[in-house]
Amino acid sequence: MKATWNGTVIAESDDTVVVEGNHYFPADSVHAEFLRDSAYTTHCPWKGDASYKSLVVDGAENPDAAWYYRAPKDAAAQIKNHYAFWRGVTVGD
Numbered sequence: 501m502k503a504t505w506n507g508t509v510i511a512e513s514d515d516t517v518v519v520e521g522n523h524y525f526p527a528d529s530v531h532a533e534f535l536r537d538s539a540y541t542t543h544c545p546w547k548g549d550a551s552y553k554s555l556v557v558d559g560a561e562n563p564d565a566a567w568y569y570r571a572p573k574d575a576a577a578q579i580k581n582h583y584a585f586w587r588g589v590t591v592g593d
Contacts, residue, residue, distance in 0.1 A: 501513060501514070501516045501523050501525070501591060501592065501593060502590075502591070502592065502593070503523075503525060503530075503585045503589050503590070503591045504589065504590045504591075505555055505557060505562055505565065505585070505588060505589045505590070506555075506557040506558060506560050506562070507557075507558075508534065508557045508558070509531070510530065510531055510534050510555060510557075510566075510585065510589065511525040511529050511530040511531065511583065511585070512525075512529055513525050513526055513529035515529075516582075517578050517579055517582055519547075519576065519578075519579055519584075522584040522585075522586075522591075523584065523591050524568075524579045524582035524583065524584045525582055525583050525584070525585075526581065526582055527568070527581045527582065527583060530566075530583050534555050534556060534557055535553040535554070535555065535556075535566060536553060536554045536555070536556050536561075537553065537554075538551075538552040538553055538554050538563065538564050540552040540563075540564045542567070544576075546573060546575050546576065547569055547572050547573060547575070547576040547579070548569050548571060548572045548573040548576065549569070549570075549571075550567045550568065550569055551567065551568055551569075551570055552564040552565075552566065552567045553565075553566040553567075553568075553583075554566075555589070562587055562588060562589070563587075564587065565585055565586060565587040565588070565589055566583050566584070566585050566589075567583070567584055567585075567586075568581075568582060568583045568584070569582075
């Protein structure tokens with residue numbers, strides 16, 4: 501699977517975890533140079549608290565387009581240290 505935004509591959513892995521239709525990429529498969537810290541957070545009753553990163557590619561920013569769970573609840577333990585994407589990021593083969 502690949503996650504692509506603004507013509508650039510953000511993440512690529514043969515070992516994603518699919519939860520609720522979202523592919524979660526292992527952290528080591530994500531190109532960290534495109535990630536910027538964000539203060540945005542959300543809460544899921546069964547996964548826990550999500551933190552977000554913005555994407556920056558060639559000077560263009562996609563705010564809060566990546567999310568991850570630093571300490572997911574036990575029911576979502578398989579997505580610890582994984583990132584998922586939205587807001588225009590294309591995920592596919």
